[in-house]
Amino acid sequence: MSQLRLINPKVQNIRALELDTLVRKAVRIEEELKQGLKKPYNEVINVSRCNPHATGVKPLSFFRQVIATCSYPTLIEGDTMPLDVRERAKTLLGECSGGSIGSYSFWPGLPHLQRSISKFISHRDGGVPAPPDNIFVVGGSHQALKLLLSILVDGSRSPPAGLLVPVPWKTTSVTNMEAVGGVAVPYYLDGQQGWRLRVEELRGALLSAVGACHPVALYVSNPGDPTGHVQSRESMEEIIRFVFEEKLFLLADEVHQEIVIGEGCKFISYKKVLAEMGAPFSDTVELASLHSVSQGFMGEGGLRGGYMELVNMDPSVMKSFYVVLCQLNVSILGQMALNGMLNPPKPGDPSHALYEEEIQHIRSTMIHNVTRAMKVLNSLPGISCKPIGGGAYMLPRLHLPHGAIQQAKEEGRLPDCFYCSRLLEQTGLCVCPGVDLGLPEGTHHIRFSIMTSMDTMEEVLRRLSTFHKRFMKDFS
Amino acid sequence: MSQLRLINPKVQNIRALELDTLVRKAVRIEEELKQGLKKPYNEVINVSRCNPHATGVKPLSFFRQVIATCSYPTLIEGDTMPLDVRERAKTLLGECSGGSIGSYSFWPGLPHLQRSISKFISHRDGGVPAPPDNIFVVGGSHQALKLLLSILVDGSRSPPAGLLVPVPWKTTSVTNMEAVGGVAVPYYLDGQQGWRLRVEELRGALLSAVGACHPVALYVSNPGDPTGHVQSRESMEEIIRFVFEEKLFLLADEVHQEIVIGEGCKFISYKKVLAEMGAPFSDTVELASLHSVSQGFMGEGGLRGGYMELVNMDPSVMKSFYVVLCQLNVSILGQMALNGMLNPPKPGDPSHALYEEEIQHIRSTMIHNVTRAMKVLNSLPGISCKPIGGGAYMLPRLHLPHGAIQQAKEEGRLPDCFYCSRLLEQTGLCVCPGVDLGLPEGTHHIRFSIMTSMDTMEEVLRRLSTFHKRFMKDFS
Structure with a gap:
């Protein structure tokens, strides 16, 4: 007997992802393998989300050495660590209360971090200023998005607020909007044109929202997650x-x-394009830009660090941000990782050569992975895979035989979930079904991360090819 | 000109704390000191919140060595680190995807952590079982509270949901409730009886809520934050x-x-008392218990790790928790700190002797600090300070002269804010005014942390005494 009869219906309505079910199954399979159960594979490979270090990408040594030294400052003495690591650690610890990473970091975070981010943005954008007061240190882009939406959306308003989100979407954009009582309004990217965003589509989406919600914001992802499309300046304008x-x-x-x-x-950042368009755009359009240490060359999703820059926000809205953010204690090590991402070793520093080598290795691995995936997948029947401009994912389209669609229907599943579920069971490979990305029924896709080592990618493609050929044969 | 006209009014209504203003001022003063401005003190001491490492408490070596080694696994080789540290790091890294702390940790967190927490709770509670599925790894107790309230409270309901909170309160209990659109219903602890909780008070609070809100939950803090009261079994029953x-x-x-x-x-934990009361209580009362690495001997607020145990929750409500928590990526190093708190070095381990020595030092420092604070403060005119049973704070009451109250009024401030603000300006000491703890007008208190080194506590008491004597004289 439960006493609790009240629960927030918005939470009850949050959509459960097919991927969550798959990942739980993957965890179970891993446990079975550990217990010695025999399967046609020795380990599960999960490329359903971009999680670079989990799939063979090596962390950048310099930042890890700095984090280790800050965690155990005795390492500042002696020569276990390179000189520039020890110096960086000393500087960073000097910015922590009591010189310890264990201290709470109250708003606005480590003292010099806002200024550091400001310099990074301004340098990236060819000199466009980025006032430190507009920059907020957060525990990753997901937390930033949740915060933003909780401030922008009044969940008790009717009609509810709407957020225009691209399809295929990044799942968190939709679930976070729904969790605060808002509505996700889909706009469709053009799969035939490399997932380009067309403004006519946005106008159509606005029309479709009439009566159902009151759109307040447009969400864009660039480079596109999960499409890999990199927007042109013209499109952004x-x-x-x-x-x-x-x-x-x-x-x-x-x-x-x-x-x-x-x-x-x-x-090119939206901030830069906006600034260069001049008035009335540059001093009116309200913009939030998110960045994080979880993606890119660092790939440190476990450390939880990122920032959000706000542009042209009303001072009264900014005040609300300050109040909410005063209560946010971002992991100090996440902040240190962010400091590292913005200030890598410079030429002449003891750690510079190794850092450059590691970055180049990751870059060439990504290019290799995409080239290999395109070649292998496009040689298979019933898969088509378009080139990508950037980002972390490949999003091949499946052309499934009628028999497979029929079988999925009989099992009460959507075809791409049916495909992904079998793929996981038979080969231990976990990829994300297109249905979780909002892709319309009738088209079938899978998403997988390209941020893996070359060896992992070869094994991913081997398992996928073997499975796919058999699957197509079995259902043809 | 701003385009944004809509903002969540619940966020706009979150009360700004006087302490936030004080802390911002403290940060400004620190910057001025760094720029060489002369003041009657060399540094700011902020004991307004419990932030042990910021105020001279040393981190526990074993856990920091483990975290450093996990961050830079090269340290597993060689003998920079003790053997048990290297072994623990190897085990923990084996539980991270790809053996890296940089991997995302998806629900339910590191594989063995739920079971580890379950064992810890059950051992603490004399064998009462704690099923792992009821345990959720979170990024600190503040995040857990936010999550809980966002699930329990439907912000669009009228009348709104109510949470009974003790006065003096932990500020986050109130601000988090208000942020989700709920109402905090105060119940008053008995300052004359060592801040004991009396059930008649709770009944009164329920009556006071009639018409204004629909109470759904009772919040208790034990050992009391900020009162230091430790509840007896009878009171808990x-x-x-x-x-x-x-x-x-x-x-x-x-x-x-x-x-x-x-x-x-x-x-004694509420979980244990509840279990030992037997039916109908033990299988009906819905309970959430929060714990964290930020407080206690670890004091690692910068690492962001904690857990929440749920008891007797309806399966449909648990399902909502799973959905929300699937999206929560708790910092891996925060989880490792939690693992450490639950599994400290054992007798015979290379790190055991040092660990015991460090724990004993912190414990005796706390006892020393409380004894000294009681002695010094109670010798001053116009301050009374009661003994505490536990927790992290002292909460002395101020008996301010009429002149001071008058002067505060003329400056448009509450008397304890006026006192704290002057204390900060004149001595560089930052404490929390009672008004932020919900204490009723007419009584005046200050709160400060006892989790400091002995030296820091001496300096806190020296500054407070000097200031207080002058203040009393000036306004008498």
Whole structure:
């Protein structure tokens, strides 16, 4: 007998992801393997989400040495660590209360971090200023998004607030919006045109929302998660004009900005484009830009560090941010990782050569992985895989035989879930079904991370090919 | 000109704390000191919140060595670190995806952590079972509280949900409730009786809520934050009977459980008392218990680790917890700190002797600090300071002269804010004014942390005494 009869219905309505079920199954399989159960594979490979260190990418040594030294400052003495590591650790510990990473970090975080981020942004954007007061240190982009939406959305309002989200989407954009009582309004990216964002689509989405919700913001992801599309300046200008006209808040998820590998592709920040468009856009459009240490070359998702820059926000809204953020204690080591991402070793520093070597290795691995995946997958029947400009994912489309669709239906499952579930059971490979990305029924996709070692990618492609050929044969 | 006209009014209504203003001022003063400005003191001491490492308490070596080794696994080789540290690091890294602390940790966290917590609780509670599935790894007790309230409270309901909170309160209990659209219903602890909780007070609070809100839960803090009161078994049984009768959810904040120093005081968990009361209580009363690495002997607030145990929850409510928690990535190093807190070095381990020595030193420092503070403060005119049973704070009462109250009024401030503000300006000492703890107008208190080194406590008492004597003289 339970006494509790009241629970927030918004939470009850949060959609459970198919991927969560798959991941739980993957965990169970791993346990069975550990217990000695025989399967046609020795280990589970989970590339359903981008989790670089879990799939063979090595952490960058310099930052890990700094974190180890800050955790156990005795390492500042002696020569276990390189000189620049010890110096960096000394500086960072000097910024912690009592010289300890165990102290709470109250708003706004480590004393010099806001200024450091400001310099990084301004340098990246060719000199566009980034006032430190507009920068908030957070525990990753997911936390930033939750915070933003909790401030922007009044869950008790009717009609509810709406957030325009791209399809295919990053699942957290939708679940976080729904958790605060808002509505996700989908706009569709053009899969035939490399997942380009077309403004007509945005206008259509706004029309579709009439009556159902009151759209307050547009969410964009660049480089695209999970599409790999890198937006052009022209497209970004169009989008900025659109949010200006429609008085929408622009929420730019730019966490994959470091990984741009497509020919002719270049990452430009929304902040830079907005500033360069001049008035009335540059001093009116409200923008939040998110960045994190979890993606890119660092890939330190376990450390929980990131930042959010706010542009053109009303001072009264900023005040609310300050109040909410005063209560946020971001992990000190997450903040130190962020400091590292913004201030890597410089030429001449003892750690510079190794750092450059490690970065180059990750970059060439990514290019290799994408090239190999394109080649292997496009040689298979019933899969088509388009080139990507950047980001962390491949998103191949499956053309499943009628028999498979029929079988899935009989088992009460969607075809891509059916495919992913069998793939996991038979080969120990876990990928994300397209249905979790909002892709419409009738089209079938899988998403997998390219941020793996070359060996892991070879094994991913081997398992996927073997399974796929058999699957196509079995159901043809 | 701002385009954004909509913002969640619940966020706008979150009360800003006087302490936040004081802390911002303290940060400014610190910067001025660094810039060479002359003041009657060389540094700011902030004891307004319990932040042990910031105020001279040393971290426990074993755990820091483990964290350093996990961050930079090269340290597993060689003999920079003791053998048991290297072994623990190897085990913990074996539980991280890809053997890296940089991997995301998806629900339910590191594989063995739930079982480890379960064992710890059951051992602490004399064998009462603690099923691992009821245990959730979180990034500190503050995050746990936010999560709980966001699940329990439907912000769009009218009348809103209510949470019974003790006065003096832990500020986060109130601000988090208000942020989700709920109402904090105060119940007053008896300052004349060592801040004991009386059930008649709870009944009165329920009556006071009629019409204004619909109470759903009772929040208790044991050992009391900020009162230092340690609840007796009899009192806890009374409270459990009360929540049973009134069908309230019981939210037990037990983060200070390690620090019990009063004679005859003993920490007993609500879970244990509930289990030992038997049916109908033990299988009906819904309970959440919070614990964290931020307090107690570890004091690692910067690492962000903790857990929450749920008892007697309805399976449908548990399902909501799973969905929300699937999206929570708790810092891996915070989880490792939690593993350490639950599994300290054992007798015979290379690190055991040092660990014991460090723990004993912290314990005797706390006893020394409380004894000294009692002696010094009670010798001053216009301050009375009662003994505490445990927890992290002293909460002396101020008996301010009429002149001071008048002067505060003229400056448009509450008397204890006026006192704290002057204390900070004149001596560089930052303490928390009673008004932030919900204490009623007309009584004046200050709160300060006892989790400091002995030297820091001496300096705190020296500054406070000098200031207080002058203050009393100036306004008499």
